[in-house]
Amino acid sequence: MLFPPDFLTKLEYLSIMSKRVFRGSLLAQRRTMQMGSGIEFSDHREYATGDDLRYLDWNVYARHGDLLLKRFQEEQDLHVYLMIDCSRSMGVGDPSKFDLARQLAAALAYIALADLDRIAVAAYANDIISEFPVTRGKARILTLMKWLESLSTVGIDTNLSKAVQGLLHRGTRNGLVVVISDLFDPYGFARGFDQLRSRRFEAHVLQLHDPKEADPQLLGDAELEDVENGSIRMVTINERMLRRYKQLFMEHQMSVREYCRTYGLSCTQSPANIPFDDLVMTMMRSAALRS
Amino acid sequence: MTLGTPLALLLSLIAIPIVIFYILKVRLRRVTVSTNLFWNQIFEEKPPKSLWQNLRYWLSLLAQLLILACLVLAIADPILSWQAKGARRIVLVMDTSASMQADDIDPTRFEAAKRAAERILDGVREQDQVALLAAGKSPEVVLGMGNHVPSLRRALFDLKPVDTPANLEAAIALAKQLIGDSPNGDSSNRQVVVFTDQPQPPIQNPSNDSQPQGSRATATPPASIDVRYQVFGSNASNVGITQFQTRRSLVDAIGYEILVEVHNASDEPIQCRLEIELEQRPVDILPLKLAANETWSRVLEKTSLEGGVLKASLSQFESDAGEDRSSSNKLVVDDVAWAILPARVIQPVMIVSPGNLFLQKVFEANPLVRVTVAKQMPSSWPENTVIVLHKQMPEPLPPNPLFIIDPDTSTSLFQVDGMIDNPLVTEQDKESPLMTHVRLDNVLLPNTKKLIFLTDTAKSVASSVNNEPIFASLMHEDKKAIVLGANLEQSDLAFRTVFPILASNAIAWFSGQSGELSLSISGGEKTTLGSSIALASSSDKDREDLWLVSPSLQVRRQSGRTVGPLKETGVWELVQWEAAPEGESSTGSRSSNRPSVETLRTSGKLLERYTVNLESSSETDLRSPEVTEKASLDSTIASWFSYPPWYYLAILVGLLLVLEWGMYQRRVLA
Numbered sequence: 001m002l003f004p005p006d007f008l009t010k011l012e013y014l015s016i017m018s019k020r021v022f023r024g025s026l027l028a029q030r031r032t033m034q035m036g037s038g039i040e041f042s043d044h045r046e047y048a049t050g051d052d053l054r055y056l057d058w059n060v061y062a063r064h065g066d067l068l069l070k071r072f073q074e075e076q077d078l079h080v081y082l083m084i085d086c087s088r089s090m091g092v093g094d095p096s097k098f099d100l101a102r103q104l105a106a107a108l109a110y111i112a113l114a115d116l117d118r119i120a121v122a123a124y125a126n127d128i129i130s131e132f133p134v135t136r137g138k139a140r141i142l143t144l145m146k147w148l149e150s151l152s153t154v155g156i157d158t159n160l161s162k163a164v165q166g167l168l169h170r171g172t173r174n175g176l177v178v179v180i181s182d183l184f185d186p187y188g189f190a191r192g193f194d195q196l197r198s199r200r201f202e203a204h205v206l207q208l209h210d211p212k213e214a215d216p217q218l219l220g221d222a223e224l225e226d227v228e229n230g231s232i233r234m235v236t237i238n239e240r241m242l243r244r245y246k247q248l249f250m251e252h253q254m255s256v257r258e259y260c261r262t263y264g265l266s267c268t269q270s271p272a273n274i275p276f277d278d279l280v281m282t283m284m285r286s287a288a289l290r291s
Numbered sequence: 292m293t294l295g296t297p298l299a300l301l302l303s304l305i306a307i308p309i310v311i312f313y314i315l316k317v318r319l320r321r322v323t324v325s326t327n328l329f330w331n332q333i334f335e336e337k338p339p340k341s342l343w344q345n346l347r348y349w350l351s352l353l354a355q356l357l358i359l360a361c362l363v364l365a366i367a368d369p370i371l372s373w374q375a376k377g378a379r380r381i382v383l384v385m386d387t388s389a390s391m392q393a394d395d396i397d398p399t400r401f402e403a404a405k406r407a408a409e410r411i412l413d414g415v416r417e418q419d420q421v422a423l424l425a426a427g428k429s430p431e432v433v434l435g436m437g438n439h440v441p442s443l444r445r446a447l448f449d450l451k452p453v454d455t456p457a458n459l460e461a462a463i464a465l466a467k468q469l470i471g472d473s474p475n476g477d478s479s480n481r482q483v484v485v486f487t488d489q490p491q492p493p494i495q496n497p498s499n500d501s502q503p504q505g506s507r508a509t510a511t512p513p514a515s516i517d518v519r520y521q522v523f524g525s526n527a528s529n530v531g532i533t534q535f536q537t538r539r540s541l542v543d544a545i546g547y548e549i550l551v552e553v554h555n556a557s558d559e560p561i562q563c564r565l566e567i568e569l570e571q572r573p574v575d576i577l578p579l580k581l582a583a584n585e586t587w588s589r590v591l592e593k594t595s596l597e598g599g600v601l602k603a604s605l606s607q608f609e610s611d612a613g614e615d616r617s618s619s620n621k622l623v624v625d626d627v628a629w630a631i632l633p634a635r636v637i638q639p640v641m642i643v644s645p646g647n648l649f650l651q652k653v654f655e656a657n658p659l660v661r662v663t664v665a666k667q668m669p670s671s672w673p674e675n676t677v678i679v680l681h682k683q684m685p686e687p688l689p690p691n692p693l694f695i696i697d698p699d700t701s702t703s704l705f706q707v708d709g710m711i712d713n714p715l716v717t718e719q720d721k722e723s724p725l726m727t728h729v730r731l732d733n734v735l736l737p738n739t740k741k742l743i744f745l746t747d748t749a750k751s752v753a754s755s756v757n758n759e760p761i762f763a764s765l766m767h768e769d770k771k772a773i774v775l776g777a778n779l780e781q782s783d784l785a786f787r788t789v790f791p792i793l794a795s796n797a798i799a800w801f802s803g804q805s806g807e808l809s810l811s812i813s814g815g816e817k818t819t820l821g822s823s824i825a826l827a828s829s830s831d832k833d834r835e836d837l838w839l840v841s842p843s844l845q846v847r848r849q850s851g852r853t854v855g856p857l858k859e860t861g862v863w864e865l866v867q868w869e870a871a872p873e874g875e876s877s878t879g880s881r882s883s884n885r886p887s888v889e890t891l892r893t894s895g896k897l898l899e900r901y902t903v904n905l906e907s908s909s910e911t912d913l914r915s916p917e918v919t920e921k922a923s924l925d926s927t928i929a930s931w932f933s934y935p936p937w938y939y940l941a942i943l944v945g946l947l948l949v950l951e952w953g954m955y956q957r958r959v960l961a
Contacts, residue, residue, distance in 0.1 A: 089325035184326040213325050223319045226327040233327050233334065234319055241333055248329040 002099055003106065003145050010277050011110040011141070017281065044068040079134065079175030080112040080119045081201075083163065084151070087125040088227045089184045091153035093210030093272050100208055101180040102148040103276035106141070108178055111280075113138045120172070121147070124163030125155025156229050158185045160192030168199055180206040182213075183256055184228070190259055197263060205260055205267040206283070207253070214249055214271070218242065295368030295417065302363045306356055313352050354951040358944050365940035370417060378418040379480040380436065382466035383408050385450055386487035387425045388457030389814065389860075390910045393488070393621040395527035401452045403523045404486035408447055411484060415440050417935050422469050423447060426462030426487070428455040428815025428856060436469060453858035454624050455815030456907040459487060467516050482517045488524035488915050524915030528557030528616075530581065531625025531911035532565075534588070535603050535904055536811055537632050544658040545596045547632050549574075551603055552588040555581035556912035561616055564607040567591070569632065570599035580611075586908075598634030600862055600900065602627065625911045629862050629902035631809040635659050638802045641673060644681035649785045650696070653794050654679070660798055677801045681779070692801045693772040694794075697779060698740060704767055705774060706743040711759050714739035714777070719753040725764060725773065725796045726752060735783040736761065740776035762793075764800075771801055813906040817855035820865070821899050838895065840864040842903075844888045857903045868895035 047056060047067035057070045082105045090098035105121055112119045113136060121132035121144065132147050160181065167177075177196050183189040183205075196203045219242070224233040235241075253269060260267035268283050294300070324330070385408065391401035408423075415421055415438060423433040423446050434446040466483040533554045540546030555561055565577040574593055581587055605626045608616040620626065640654050642664045654662045663673075672678060672689035679694045684702045701707050716731035731753050739761055748766035752773075755761055764773045775793075777784060784790040812818050824837075837849040842861025849865060857863055868891050870884050886895070905911070 092323070092325045182325065184328060186326075186328060210325065216324075218322060221319045223321040224327055224330050225321055225323045227323050227325055231327055232321075233330055235330060235334060244333050245329050248332055252329070 002102060002149050007103075007106070007145075008110075008141075011107055014107055014277060014280050015111050015114040017284065040072060042071045045071055078112075078117045079173050080108070080117050081167065081172065081175055081177045082108060082119065082121040083160075083167070083177060083179045083181070084121065084123045084148075085125070085158060085160075085179070085181030085183075086123045086129055086151055086153050087155050087158040087184075088153045089158065089182055090208075092227060093212065095272060097182055097208040097210060097272040098151075098153055100272045100276055100279070101206075102151065104180055104206060104279060105178075106145050106148055107276055107280050109144055110138070110141050113141060118175075119144075122163065122167055123151050124158075124160070124166075125153075126157050126159045127155075127162050128166040129154055157187075158183075158228065159187050160185050160189055161187055161195065164192040164195045168195065174200050175202070176204065177201045178204045178206060180208065182209055183207050183252075189256065193259065193263070193265065197265075203265050205256065205265055207256055207267070207269045208272045209253070209269070211271050211273055214246070216242065216245065293370050295370060297367060299363060299366040299368070302366060303359065305363075306359055309355055309359060310352070313355070351951060351954050354947050354954065358947045358951065361940045361944045361947065365937035365944070368417065369936045371936060378420070379416075379482065380420045380470045381411065381415075381482045381484060382422045382424055382469050383411060383447075384424045384426050384430075384459070384462045384466050384483060384485040384487075385433075385447075386457050386459065386485070386489065387427045387450065387452045387455075388488075388910055389452065389454045389624050389905050389907070390457075390488050390622060390913055391452045391523075392624060393524070393527055393529070393913050395525045395621045395913065396523055399452075400488050400523040404521070405447055405450070407521055407523075408484075408486055409444065412440055412443050412447070415443070422466070423450070424462055424466050424469070425450060426457050426459050426485075427453050427858065428458060430458065430462035430465040432465070432469070453814065454860040454903070454905055455856075455858050456813070456905075456910050457487065457489065459485060459489060463518060467518075470516055481515075482519060485518065485520045487520065487522060488913070489909075490522070490915060522915055524913060526558075526915065527621040527913040528559065528561075528619040529622045529625070529911055529913045530555050530557070530561060530563055530605060530608065530620055531622060531905065532603055532605060532628040533586070533625070533908050533911055534906055535601075535628035535630050537601050537630040537809075539633055539635075540592070543594065545635055546592060546594045547598075549591040549593065549601065549603075549630070550588075551591065551628075552586060553579060553581065553605065554586045554908055554911050555584060556908075556914060557619060558583050558914075559619075560585075560611055561619060562607075562609045562611065563605050566604050566606065568602045568604075569593075569595060570597070571602075574601070595632065596635045598632040600902070601630040601632050603629075621913055622911065624860055625905045625907075627860070628811070628904040628906070629860075630811045630904075631862075631900055631902050633809055636802045637661055638798050639663070639673065639676040640679060640798070641665060641669075641676050642679040642681065643668060643683065643685075644679070645683060647681055647779055650679070650681055650779060653791050654798075656791065657795055657798060659802075677798065688767060690768045690770065692770045693767055693774075694797055694801075695772065695774040697775070697777060698742075704744065704746055704765060704772065705749075706745060708741045708743050711739045711741045711755050711757070711761070711776070713756055714761060715756055716753045716761055717756045718751075718758070719762075720751070723752050723764070724800050725762075725793065727792075727796050729789055729793050729796065731762070731789065734787060734789060736777040738778040738781050740778075742774060742776050744774075773797055773800075809902075811902040811904050811906070812855075812857065814860055814903055815856050815858050816903075817853050817857070818901055820849075820852050820854060824865075824898055836867050836869040837898070838866045838868055838886065838891055840866060840888055840891060846885055846888060846891065848885075854901065857901065860903050860905055863901040863903060864891075864897055865899040865901070866891040866895035867898050 044057060044060070045068065047069045051069050055070045057068045060066055060068050084101050084105050086098060090096065090101060109119045109121065116136065118134050118136045120134040122128050123130045130151065132144055135144075158181070160179065160183070179192070185192075193203050193205070218237045219239070221236045224235055225231070226233075257267055257269065259265070266287060268279070268286065270279050270282070385404060387401070391399065391404065393400050396403045412421070417438060419438055420436040421438065421443055422436045423443060425431045425433050433450060434443060437443070463483055463485065470481045470483065531554060532551065534550060534552035536550045537547055540548055549567065551565065551567070553565060560580070560582050562578065562580050565579055567574040567576070575591060579587055605620075608620050610616050637659055639661050640663070642651055642654060642662060644650055644664070645666060651662065651664055654660050668683070668685045672691055674691075676691055677694060678689050678691045679696065680698070681696045682699045684695070684698050684700045686702070688702050688704065698705070698707055714736040716734065716736070719726055719729075719731055742760055742763070744760065744763065744765060746765055749760070749763050750765065751760040751763045753760075753762035761777060762773070762775050764771065766772065779785060835848070839847050839849045839854065841847070841859050841863055843859060854865070868886055870886070
């Protein structure tokens with residue numbers, strides 16, 4: 001069962017724990033840099049024709065005769081976008097990476113909703129396959145969970161870049177993007193994150209892998225079938241090749257970490273056989289340390 | 292080429308599943324992976340496959356099929372035609388004599404010989420026939436002709452040297468008879484291989500070979516059989532007791548004599564100590580200085596009333612300079628010898644006579660006799676006392692051992708029927724212990740009573756010309772009795788030594804003493820049960836209560852009158868022991884119940900003891916001639932070309948397995 005009966009209890013616990021960890025500085029309480037109709041004064045600017053006269057600073061005009069318009073900092077809800085990789089490679093493992101990814105998505109969404117943020121979830125493979133529109137309020141969590149349960153692994157070859165493009169083309173507001181994926185992307189995972197950064201999205205990488213992917217127990221003759229694109233590779237695997245595979249896998253994981261460290265992205269890498277709540281707690285602790 | 296088990300070829304059908312499985316294996320197992328990104332990268336890094344890499348799958352299949360073919364062929368047991376013609380008949384003669392226990396060769400000569408024999412067994416082929424003989428005092432077929440090598444190995448493993456001399460000639464003759472005639476007339480494949488430490492005897496004409504005892508007379512030794520010797524030994528020095536006997540003195544009733552002979556079988560002088568004990572009490576200690584090859588012999592005179600087991604042992608071997616030479620004594624079994632000294636028993640004797648001082652003095656002169664004299668018939672008769680009745684006879688006769696001399700009246704045992712007309716002893720039982728050292732044929736015996744015995748147990752020991760008994764032994768109420776009809780006063784008996792000797796023999800006979808001499812026998816010889824046991828046994832063959840305890844405390848049943856052959860030096864004990872009646876009723880197989888030594892010693896009755904010594908100068912002398920030319924056993928011992936074909940096929944299978952394993956490693960693990 002993807003969401004067991006005590007799942008919501010755990011989400012509530014995580015929500016409380018997140019408030020304690022971030023001490024009230026999380027998500028919705030962060031001020032946006034957008035000026036607007038807030039109540040907190042920010043600065044002045046020159047009056048231009050057509051400006052609302054209600055915001056003209058008459059006191060300044062009376063003293064100095066300058067027409068200055070008062071600007072206020074607008075308080076806006078943070079938008080949290082969760083991108084779940086639902087390519088076929090996520091279905092590998094027991095428990096599968098996809099199950100853990102959906103549980104994580106539900107947990108993060110609940111924490112955000114509980115903090116009065118808006119969330120949106122997109123399932124992607126070679127493109128955005130399905131999406132949960134922007135919503136707010138804890139009450140929406142059940143709908144979200146149903147939607148998550150309805151997801152399945154599909155697609156041919158993961159393409160994060162294309163999925164990000166699809167997200168951006170929807171006129172999405174800036175916000176936090178959490179990408180939950182194994183990042184086995186034949187087109188390269190970096191392009192997608194580059195696009196998010198260029199659009200001033202704050203990205204968070206949550207990379208999952210199956211323990212057997214890190215340490216495969218394969219020896220001898222075999223046909224290796226790529227679960228995503230169905231390509232078959234007839235190989236005879238020996239110890240030397242196995243060592244080389246492990247080395248390449250480690251290099252891939254390291255390249256993800258290196259990318260995130262270079263561009264200040266938060267990154268969490270984890271095997272898929274640990275409970276989702278432990279992983280969320282780990283994420284929160286590491287985020288708290290960074291802040 | 293013929294096949295021992297052609298049906299085994301059906302096993303070649305296993306090739307079908309091997310090929311099928313191989314084809315299935317070529318259709319590789321499919322493994323689903325998350326991504327081929329890394330694997331593609333690995334194989335893009337790899338150089339293109341070489342010809343070897345492309346071929347190794349097929350080479351592997353070929354190796355597997357070859358392994359199967361070799362296995363099937365090995366199980367089918369092929370016999371090549373030249374091998375079938377070359378079937379050999381080999382008899383291994385193992386010298387089990389005492390000298391093979393010498394440790395001048397590590398670990399012993401016998402163990403080295405066994406190892407050499409095992410090498411021959413390694414080379415035994417399917418069609419060969421091999422027998423195993425033990426050459427002890429008399430040859431013994433340990434395992435007859437056969438080709439079951441495990442049985443031969445087991446028999447060889449169980450074979451142990453014994454404390455006897457060897458009779459190699461008889462063993463070789465028996466071996467030749469075992470080999471018999473070759474079916475194909477080829478004599479080159481018939482071999483007798485002798486493993487010994489004795490020098491190789493000169494080649495004799497096979498037709499003059501001595502026939503072993505018990506061999507069938509119809510078996511004629513083949514004319515040409517290859518006899519090969521493998522000699523195990525070195526020029527080892529040894530000192531041993533080659534003779535050790537004791538006997539009671541003829542002149543001293545409590546004295547005894549010890550004959551001991553020690554041989555120095557070395558090329559150097561040696562000093563040692565000879566210790567003699569009687570029942571673990573020291574009797575004598577003699578320091579010996581033996582020249583090279585000297586045989587020292589001595590008769591020692593000692594006294595003892597009790598008797599028992601005499602033990603002689605050699606120790607403290609030193610050179611003339613006082614250096615320890617224990618290493619020069621390579622054989623232990625001849626360092627100790629045993630002998631039995633018969634015990635002397637004081638025998639109470641009551642003489643009932645109207646008065647004859649000669650008779651009284653004859654018995655009093657015997658130190659083993661305690662004499663009481665009565666002129667009148669006593670009112671009661673003492674127990675365990677020999678009653679000597681002279682002239683006057685009581686009625687009834689006392690229930691004691693009786694020595695009746697010159698009876699005046701008839702008794703229940705005999706009737707006095709006047710005098711013998713011509714009382715010259717013309718016939719006497721020389722085998723009777725009563726007549727030991729006694730000759731009556733030239734003794735005048737006037738007025739000798741003519742006796743007519745009324746009992747069937749009477750046995751004439753000495754009789755007149757008319758076959759009238761003058762001296763007889765008989766049984767009286769389960770007691771021994773002897774009757775002498777001669778008149779002591781008027782005969783020459785009083786002037787001769789014959790009567791004291793006869794009286795002494797009678798006392799020994801009454802007391803059950805086996806005599807003055809209990810010979811030690813040499814290893815491997817047989818002896819017979821004592822006469823007292825034979826008398827007590829109505830049917831020797833049916834006796835099941837006699838048990839023989841060896842010096843190494845092994846118990847075996849003694850059946851029949853012949854004891855042995857006794858192949859172990861030391862003191863053997865003959866014990867009478869009967870199983871409990873309940874065991875007899877419950878199982879009905881009393882003969883299978885072998886008592887323990889403790890049981891025999893606690894509840895059994897010791898009847899006799901036999902001492903066995905090596906007593907063989909040839910065995911004591913361990914010096915073997917230098918082996919100038921190594922015996923040519925190359926065709927007999929195991930070699931690379933003497934094994935059956937299946938052996939080589941098995942080796943080939945092993946090599947192919949290694950090859951296949953290597954290819955597997957190259958494929959999978961390299």
